[in-house]
Amino acid sequence: MKEQLTAALAAEEAAIYAYGLIGVHLTKEREVKGARDSEQVHRQRRDYLVDRIAELKASAAPAPAGYALPFEVTDRASALKLAVHIEDGVAQAWRAVLPVTEQSQRNAALSAMTDSAVRATAWRKYSGTTPLTMAFPGRPG
Amino acid sequence: MVLTGPVRMSDSVHTRRRILTATGAIVAAATLAGCGLFDDEPEPEPAPDPLQPILDEALAMAAAYDLAIQAQATLAEQLTPLAEDHRAHAAALATLIGTVLPSGAAAPVASAAPPAGSADETLAQLRKSEQDAQTTAIAACLAAPADRAALVGSIAACRATHASALR
Incomplete structure (x- = not known):
């Protein structure tokens, strides 16, 4: 379980970092607010994961100071695209937690994965990307 | 005396034939039983797979969308x-469960009427259905064994994104 939780933590750290960049390139109020709210949610998840990992008496690798972005973020379009990419990645990380957890912890993982999938849908809508949804959110590939 | 006579006189061929006949009768009885002639107590139907309701729900949702599109062609693209x-989802669940989807999975459409209200009302109804379907999928994910949790979790999350996309 530690491996999956650590991977989810890395995804959440990357999301927090990315939303800092994304927010800079957004101006529409609903999008700026969306980025701010998303960052806040990912911070809460990061804290949750740090606690879970501590319970396992495992040490999480320290978060790197920066992240390699999949593409350059220079404007609104690339910022929205990164937001979709980030949420898809977070959903994938949480999906891997489902099989290794039960009950309340699996519920937490499913909530996190669902939240990211819904956020990705919203960002696709803002950016005019279709289709808005994918059949199996979080499934790699 | 009469009964013992043949045994004493019998050669090995005779004896073998009797054995074969007896065996044949047993095989025949077993075969007949297999045909259901002796089915006093039929085998109970195997319990449906716990994910069968999720599969049925997926097909019902697909059919509901088909009906909505029939009623309002402008909604087709969305x-x-x-x-x-x-x-x-239905196809993935059928593979996982090891069942076959009903041929012409859109069959339920024939017996149902297209929604009568406005496009907005239709979308609101679909949104409600997606939320209900998400709730059942969440419960199924939490109850699922480890090897099924990810697939059912993705289905639950997808239903949530649908409700969001219909807003």
Whole structure:
């Protein structure tokens, strides 16, 4: 379980970092607010994961100071695209937690994965990307 | 005396034939039983797979989208991808369960009437259905064994994104 939780933590750290960049390139109020709210949610998840990992008496690798972005973020379009990419990645990380957890912890993982999938849908809508949804959110590939 | 006579006189061929006949009778009885002639107590139907309701729900949702598109062609572009997601869920669940989807999975459409209200009302109803379907999928994910949790979790999350996309 530690491996999956650590991977989810890395995804959440990357999301927090990315939303800092994304927010800079957004101006529409609903999008700026969306980025701010998303960052806040990912911070809460990061804290949750740090606690879970501590319970396992495992040490999480320290978060790197920066992240390699999949593409350059220079404007609104690339910022929205990164937001979709980030949420898809977070959903994938949480999906891997489902099989290794039960009950309340699996519920937490499913909530996190669902939240990211819904956020990705919203960002696709803002950016005019279709289709808005994918059949199996979080499934790699 | 009469009964013992043949035994004493019998050669090995005779004896073998009797054995073969007896064996044949047993085989025949077993075969007949297999045909159901002796089915006093039929085998109970195997319990449906716990994910069968999720599969049925996926097909019902796909059919509901088909009906909505029939009633309001302008919704086709928005709703067709969502219907396809549900069909993909049904197919994946059928593979996992080891069942076969009913031929012409859109069959329920024939017996149902297209929604009568406005496009907005239709979308609101679909949104409500997606939320209900998400709730059942969440419960199924939490109850699922480890090897099924990820697939059912994705289905639950997808249903949530549909409700969001219909807003």
